[in-house]
Amino acid sequence: MTELEVCGLSKHFGATQALADVSLSVRGGQVLALIGENGAGKSTLIKVLSGIHRPDRGEVRLNGQPLRLHSPAEGMAAGIVLVPQDLHVVPGLSVAENILLGHLPTRRVAGVLPSIDRKAMRAMAQSVLQDIGVALHPDTPAGELSFAERQLVVIARALGREARVLILDEPTASLERREVERLFDVVRRLRAQSVAVIYISHRLEEVEGLADRCVVLRDGRVVAHMEAPPFPIGQLVEAMTGRVLADPGASPRESGQIPAGAPRLRVALEGGTFECRSGEIAGIGGLLGSGAKALLRRLFGASDAGGASPHGSIRHAIAAGVGLVPGERAHSLVMSMSVRDNIVLAHLDAYAHAFARHEGRIDEAVARLMELLDIRPRSPHLPVAHLSGGNQQKVAFAKWLVARREVLLLDEPTNGIDIAAKALIHERIIAFAAEGGSVVLSSSDLPELLALSDTISVLRQGRLAGRMEPGASFGEARLRDLLESSA
Numbered sequence: 001m002t003e004l005e006v007c008g009l010s011k012h013f014g015a016t017q018a019l020a021d022v023s024l025s026v027r028g029g030q031v032l033a034l035i036g037e038n039g040a041g042k043s044t045l046i047k048v049l050s051g052i053h054r055p056d057r058g059e060v061r062l063n064g065q066p067l068r069l070h071s072p073a074e075g076m077a078a079g080i081v082l083v084p085q086d087l088h089v090v091p092g093l094s095v096a097e098n099i100l101l102g103h104l105p106t107r108r109v110a111g112v113l114p115s116i117d118r119k120a121m122r123a124m125a126q127s128v129l130q131d132i133g134v135a136l137h138p139d140t141p142a143g144e145l146s147f148a149e150r151q152l153v154v155i156a157r158a159l160g161r162e163a164r165v166l167i168l169d170e171p172t173a174s175l176e177r178r179e180v181e182r183l184f185d186v187v188r189r190l191r192a193q194s195v196a197v198i199y200i201s202h203r204l205e206e207v208e209g210l211a212d213r214c215v216v217l218r219d220g221r222v223v224a225h226m227e228a229p230p231f232p233i234g235q236l237v238e239a240m241t242g243r244v245l246a247d248p249g250a251s252p253r254e255s256g257q258i259p260a261g262a263p264r265l266r267v268a269l270e271g272g273t274f275e276c277r278s279g280e281i282a283g284i285g286g287l288l289g290s291g292a293k294a295l296l297r298r299l300f301g302a303s304d305a306g307g308a309s310p311h312g313s314i315r316h317a318i319a320a321g322v323g324l325v326p327g328e329r330a331h332s333l334v335m336s337m338s339v340r341d342n343i344v345l346a347h348l349d350a351y352a353h354a355f356a357r358h359e360g361r362i363d364e365a366v367a368r369l370m371e372l373l374d375i376r377p378r379s380p381h382l383p384v385a386h387l388s389g390g391n392q393q394k395v396a397f398a399k400w401l402v403a404r405r406e407v408l409l410l411d412e413p414t415n416g417i418d419i420a421a422k423a424l425i426h427e428r429i430i431a432f433a434a435e436g437g438s439v440v441l442s443s444s445d446l447p448e449l450l451a452l453s454d455t456i457s458v459l460r461q462g463r464l465a466g467r468m469e470p471g472a473s474f475g476e477a478r479l480r481d482l483l484e485s486s487a
């Protein structure tokens with residue numbers, strides 16, 4: 001039976017103690033949830049476990065044997081597989097080729113160079129897919145798969161290599177309910193096949209539904225070991241943050257009617273139009289591939305997003321007071337640049353002279369935003385690459401709060417954000433609208449979408465497929481109906 005033990009692991013980056021004397025264990029047939037605030041050390045820990053980082057002190061043991069990994073390839077060879085958030089799937093190759101990448105079966109015919117044995121490859125891929133209960137065709141090009149399906153391909157690839165420990169890093173961050181359920185089914189099957197699973201998530205309700213045990217990290221230390229369910233959300237949050245949050249997860253917006261402000265954006269789509277007024281948060285719902293991402297990019301003036309953009313170019317959109325927080329944070333951040341420079345980057349054009357004269361004020365504004373959004377560590381000159389994923393996401397949001405904006409386009413704005421910081425971001429979005437700003441918000445987190453939005457437009461393949469306006473039926477049941485009937 002597989003047993004992975006982490007004994008007294010420490011790791012620092014410069015002045016940051018990312019892990020301090022961390023000990024935990026997980027056995028085959030168990031799902032261990034690993035939770036903690038943004039910057040708590042979760043990614044650092046799994047990077048050590050999978051051979052990406054080397055620890056300063058401490059040891060990892062697999063079945064009692066010390067494991068000294070020098071690369072992810074060595075981790076894989078030992079049966080430890082990480083499914084990261086940025087999936088590595090080759091779009092031009094088929095599902096089967098991706099699953100067997102690096103281990104493709106070959107056929108030898110005398111006098112000719114060995115070639116790929118396509119029949120064997122398909123059969124092998126099919127068998128792995130069957131083991132995890134996934135009905136994907138082995139010949140489908142990976143480029144045609146949804147994010148959720150690509151994730152399953154990466155998991156299938158791991159299993160093809162006989163994974164003993166599978167580490168899933170926030171796997172449900174951009175999945176909708178049915179895809180989450182499919183993923184959970186796969187994880188449960190793996191558990192039944194004696195794989196040890198480490199599961200990282202900020203969606204605390206998932207911990208309850210899936211995990212057998214739970215470890216909570218705070219500031220690089222283990223602050224709670226919970227050995228059996230239930231894992232009440234209040235207790236998890238208290239362990240994560242060290243304080244009691246009044247009502248974690250709730251967002252304080254009471255809408256009831258469309259704000260009376262002047263229309264600021266008119267969005268024409270196939271199937272209809274919708275408006276976003278001053279003071280309004282216009283929600284967009286849709287399953288993956290709904291076209292919401294492209295719509296927000298189009299409203300931001302991106303030339304490759306299809307359809308006419310109201311501003312012609314990104315530069316013009318920014319000058320007109322529009323800001324976009326894209327779903328992939330890497331698209332809006334320059335990783336090698338500091339937190340401060342990323343925050344002011346979008347405004348350099350308009351404010352170059354003022355900025356040169358008011359360096360001190362900019363520093364103050366950046367410090368205020370870092371405090372407001374709890375960006376950790378509070379080091380404005382640290383390169384963004386050195387921040388945890390959730391803290392990078394906060395920077396992607398902060399850059400549109402430093403100067404006056406008229407319109408914020410938000411695509412999954414709280415992706416990867418912990419529950420306490422999520423409430424801070426919600427407060428900012430609400431305050432922005434209350435001051436007369438217009439927000440177009442796309443989110444696969446339905447409670448978030450419902451709590452913040454005044455109206456919700458449901459998209460399907462770029463078409464307007466449904467609409468919810470304030471009234472008695474504005475709620476989760478109706479939204480699910482609209483989403484699922486438009487699927």
Ligand SMILES: Nc1ncnc2c1ncn2[C@@H]1O[C@H](COP(=O)(O)OP(=O)(O)OP(=O)(O)O)[C@@H](O)[C@H]1O
Pocket residue numbers: 013014016017018036037038039040041042043044045376377385386387388389390391416
């Ligand atoms: N390459 C790096 N260089 C410098 N500091 C780093 C580096 N990677 C992580 N850190 C720091 O280590 C600490 C732990 O970060 P880590 O990414 O492990 O957190 P996390 O729990 O995964 O957070 P999140 O939920 O936001 O993904 C943070 O303070 C972070 O800024």
